[in-house]
Amino acid sequence: xxxxxxxxxxxxxxxxxxxxxxxxxxxxxxxxxxxxxxxxxxxxxxxxxxxxxxxxxxxxxxxxxxxxxxxxxxxxxxxxxxxxxxxxxxxxxxxxxxxxxxxxxxxxxxxxxxxxxxxxxxxxxxxxxxxxxxxxxxxxxxxxxxxxxxxxxxxxxxxxxxxxxxxxxxxxxxxxxxxxxxxxxxxxxxxxxxxxxxxxxxxxxxxxxxxxxxxxxxxxxxxxxxxxxxxxxxxxxxxxxxxxxxxxxxxxxxxxxxxxxxxx
Amino acid sequence: xxxxxxxxxxxxxxxxxxxxxxxxxxxxxxxxxxxxxxxxxxxxxxxxxxxxxxxxxxxxxxxxxxxxxxxxxxxxxxxxxxxxxxxxxxxxxxxxxxxxxxxxxxxxxxxxxxxxxxxxxxxxxxxxxxxxxxxxxxxxxxxxxxxxxxxxxxxxxxxxxxxxxxxxxxxxxxxxxxxxxxxxxxxxxxxxxxxxxxxxxxxxxxxxxxxxxxxxxxxxxxxxxxxxxxxxxxxxxxxxxxxxxxxxxxxxxxxxxxxxxxxxxxxxxxxxxxxxxxxxxxxxxxxxxxxxxxxxxxxxxxxxxxxxxxxxxxxxxxxxxxxxxxxxxxxxxxxxxxxxxxxxxxxxxxxxxxxxxxxxxxxxxxxxxxxxxxxxxxx
Numbered sequence: 001x002x003x004x005x006x007x008x009x010x011x012x013x014x015x016x017x018x019x020x021x022x023x024x025x026x027x028x029x030x031x032x033x034x035x036x037x038x039x040x041x042x043x044x045x046x047x048x049x050x051x052x053x054x055x056x057x058x059x060x061x062x063x064x065x066x067x068x069x070x071x072x073x074x075x076x077x078x079x080x081x082x083x084x085x086x087x088x089x090x091x092x093x094x095x096x097x098x099x100x101x102x103x104x105x106x107x108x109x110x111x112x113x114x115x116x117x118x119x120x121x122x123x124x125x126x127x128x129x130x131x132x133x134x135x136x137x138x139x140x141x142x143x144x145x146x147x148x149x150x151x152x153x154x155x156x157x158x159x160x161x162x163x164x165x166x167x168x169x170x171x172x173x174x175x176x177x178x179x180x181x182x183x184x185x186x187x188x189x190x191x192x193x194x195x196x197x198x199x200x201x202x203x204x205x206x207x208x209x210x211x212x213x214x215x216x217x218x219x220x221x222x223x224x225x226x227x228x229x230x231x232x233x234x235x236x237x238x239x240x241x242x243x244x245x246x247x248x249x250x251x252x253x254x255x256x257x258x259x260x261x262x263x264x
Numbered sequence: 265x266x267x268x269x270x271x272x273x274x275x276x277x278x279x280x281x282x283x284x285x286x287x288x289x290x291x292x293x294x295x296x297x298x299x300x301x302x303x304x305x306x307x308x309x310x311x312x313x314x315x316x317x318x319x320x321x322x323x324x325x326x327x328x329x330x331x332x333x334x335x336x337x338x339x340x341x342x343x344x345x346x347x348x349x350x351x352x353x354x355x356x357x358x359x360x361x362x363x364x365x366x367x368x369x370x371x372x373x374x375x376x377x378x379x380x381x382x383x384x385x386x387x388x389x390x391x392x393x394x395x396x397x398x399x400x401x402x403x404x405x406x407x408x409x410x411x412x413x414x415x416x417x418x419x420x421x422x423x424x425x426x427x428x429x430x431x432x433x434x435x436x437x438x439x440x441x442x443x444x445x446x447x448x449x450x451x452x453x454x455x456x457x458x459x460x461x462x463x464x465x466x467x468x469x470x471x472x473x474x475x476x477x478x479x480x481x482x483x484x485x486x487x488x489x490x491x492x493x494x495x496x497x498x499x500x501x502x503x504x505x506x507x508x509x510x511x512x513x514x515x516x517x518x519x520x521x522x523x524x525x526x527x528x529x530x531x532x533x534x535x536x537x538x539x540x541x542x543x544x545x546x547x548x549x550x551x552x553x554x555x556x557x558x559x560x561x562x563x564x565x566x567x568x569x570x571x572x573x574x575x576x577x578x579x580x581x582x583x584x585x586x587x588x589x590x591x592x593x594x595x596x597x598x599x600x601x602x603x604x605x606x607x608x609x610x611x612x613x614x615x616x617x618x619x620x621x622x623x624x625x626x627x628x629x630x631x632x633x634x635x636x637x638x639x640x641x642x643x
Contacts, residue, residue: 070271077275200283203313203326203336206275 001056001163003046004110006101007075007083008036009068010121023234025091035071038116041191043075044198045143045160046114050079053163057081061104063088063097069214076209077201083214084108088226096219096226098130103222105135110186112168114161117142117190122232128190138183140170144192160195273335276328280336283312284343292344295469296614299461301425302347302469310381314340315351319358323370324378330504330566334511338559341515342522345618346469348512350383353422353470356505356626357384357430360446363504364489364497373428373448373486385426387417387475388498394418395631397432398441398495402477404433409484411435411447413455413477419625423473424458427451431477432498435491444494448486455480466617502627504569506579509626510562513586514555516622520590520597520615521551527601527610544600551593558586577639584632587622594619 011017012032020027043060050056058080062068065087072083086100105113118125132139145160162169167182170189183189201209219226247253257264269277287308295302309315317333319325328336333355340348354377361373376382393400402415413433423429429449436443449456459474489497525548528539538544561582568575594616598605605612623629 070275073271073275077279200312201275201279202311203276203279203317203328205313206272206279207326209275210272 001049001053001112002059002108002110003049003056004059004061004105004108004113005039005042005046005075005080006113006115006127007039007043007060007062007068007071008116008119008121009033009062009064009071010036010119013120019235019237023236025232025235033067033071035074036116036119036121038118038120038191038193040075040078040198041193041195042114042116043078043080044196045191046112047079047199048196049112049161049163059084059108059110061086061101063092063100065089072214073206073209074201076212077205078199079205080212082212085214085216086222087216087218090226092226093228093230094124094126095130095229096224097127098134099224100219100222100226101127101131102134103224104217105131112163112185113137113188115188115190117192128188132188135186135188137187139188139190140168140172140181140183141190142172142192143170143189144173144194145171145196161189269335273332276332277335277339279312280314280339281342283309283314284339288340288343288347292347292469293611293614295344295347296466297468299463299468301461301471302344302350303425305347306351307381309340309351315381316354316358316377318355319362319374319378323374325374330507330569331563334507334562334566337508337511338515338518338562341512342519343515344469345512345516345622346467348515349467349470350422352508352512353386354382354384355508356421356501357386357426357428359501359504360386360430360488360497361448363500364446364493369448369485369488373450377428382428383422383426384428384430385420385423385475386501387420387423387429387431389418389420391416391418391474395628397498398444400432400434400444401437402431402433403437404435404445404447404482406435406484407481410481411484411487413447413449413480413482415477417475417477419462420473420475421625422471423475424461424471429456429475430488431482432494433477434494439492441495442492444498445491446488446494446497447482448488449477449480449482450486453480453482465620466614467621503574503576503579506583506626507562507566507569507575509622510558510565510579510582510586513583513590513619513622514559514562516615516619517551517555517558517586517590517593520594520612520619521548521555523610523612523615524548524551524597524600527604538600547596547600551596554589555593558582558589561585577636580627580632580635580639583627584629584636587619587632588629590619590622 012034015032018027046058050058059082060072060075060080061084062072063086069085115128166185168185168187170181172179288305313326316325317328321327358374361369388397390400404411404413431447431449432444434443435445455478457476462472528544529537531538565575565579565582568578597612598616601610601612604610
């Protein structure tokens with residue numbers, strides 16, 4: 001079983017983010033980066049499938065600059081076998097990312113592609129769906145689990161995706177219930193946060209990761225034109241919150257909620 | 265000169281940082297309160313390779329450099345230095361074997377610690393021999409193909425949970441430090457008494473006991489080096505382990521500084537965050553400068569050991585300065601928290617108690633100064 005996972009280098013969302021004065025992107029001075037959390041979940045799920053099958057290969061792909069190798073090394077420290085860097089100098093839009101990934105998939109011929117449902121930088125959430133479309137493959141988005149991840153009972157259960165008889169079974173959370181899908185392989189699956197807890201990279205894993213191969217490709221190698229179809233015109237910060245006020249009693253509170261806030 | 269960490273070193277450090285934040289820190293207060301041995305946390309750390317860091321690859325270890333080790337250890341200590349001390353105790357106990365043992369002894373006494381979570385203890389200090397370690401009085405008397413050990417060892421980290429003890433004893437008290445010899449005591453042989461865990465001020469998660477040796481028989485093949493080599497082995501061990509202890513200090517100091525910064529931005533007095541006041545700013549600035557200096561000394565001491573150079577002077581600089589800095593930073597952190605800093609509801613009083621021990625164990629700050637002065641006045 002061969003599984004391909006996307007690993008995107010994103011700005012760490014747990015830090016103060018400022019928008020550039022021209023609104024073109026966020027200010028990158030002193031910004032920390034990390035692997036997209038949804039992608040870590042995708043890698044974890046791929047590793048679990050590989051372990052459950054006793055054999056296979058997990059290949060991680062990143063589209064970005066040379067520095068994206070750091071995030072792929074993290075995935076390889078978790079246990080992924082090798083990496084492919086599609087080297088681009090500018091940010092690419094979701095559609096270009098999907099077309100680049102489609103070409104990588106054609107070369108690698110994986111049985112399954114697992115991607116994060118979105119990257120936490122620009123939150124577009126389109127790449128997985130577009131990729132399945134370009135490949136003409138079946139897809140299942142927002143793969144999740146259906147019980148508490150914390151209970152001992154749940155931990156003992158077979159987690160997440162299950163591959164059998166040329167199909168992958170995916171459980172999705174839908175309004176008020178669950179949906180269970182069987183998708184013919186090869187397929188594209190995107191991951192929800194509630195699918196698994198990614199493992200920690202171990203120190204021996206980190207040492208091994210540095211020796212794992214990373215292949216470098218360019219859009220030209222893959223014959224893909226990455227000229228964006230969608231351009232970000234402007235980013236802006238949300239308006240600053242006004243300071244709250246203290247009210248002397250409940251009657252004043254109700255009065256203000258009714259007449260000033262107009263919420264009751 | 266290059267101060268840049270490699271990509272791999274950053275990855276190692278970040279892995280330890282994540283573990284410290286997500287696994288150690290959330291339970292640090294609990295183990296501080298109960299004084300229980302944090303077996304579960306340490307077990308998870310072992311699975312991730314966060315123990316026995318510098319054991320060479322040929323004996324099943326990771327073979328990390330001392331520089332790698334101090335980067336990892338600082339992070340663990342920032343989570344809880346008591347837990348970090350228990351996790352680091354094997355490194356200290358196995359070092360004399362790595363320094364003075366034969367390949368066969370390393371195979372027998374070191375490899376098993378890389379295969380499964382086990383604990384080893386370094387046993388030098390005695391009730392009557394602390395700073396004056398050469399004045400130890402545990403005796404080892406040759407009896408056929410065994411030695412017979414008698415005496416008491418004090419403040420032994422992980423002694424209550426250990427399966428192996430690296431013990432320093434004298435074969436001839438009249439010879440002073442030239443009689444000191446190093447032995448490995450395996451398991452819990454007859455005559456080895458393990459005392460109750462000490463009820464300590466700080467670092468309460470680490471297990472600390474007294475050990476008594478009452479006619480404990482140790483096979484001759486468990487002697488590390490020759491008779492009389494023990495002092496040299498012990499001193500070489502401490503030269504190499506001081507950077508790790510210094511890294512404990514930097515970690516606990518950093519944790520206190522981070523708490524102090526967060527609190528100073530949040531706490532309001534006179535209508536504004538106390539971080540706006542120069543009195544607070546200067547304390548924070550001094551914390552940052554001194555911790556940075558302590559970290560650089562620690563890294564240099566580790567680097568000297570990696571380069572195979574004599575590290576006695578710099579490792580004593582590092583241990584002394586880092587320990588004293590940690591104590592000062594924690595004291596100021598309590599000051600910034602004010603009354604809340606003195607309360608167990610807030611994290612800095614624990615750090616304050618934890619830091620104190622680092623000025624004492626593995627050579628007090630005064631002994632480090634003595635070592636430094638001797639180095640300066642040599643020859």
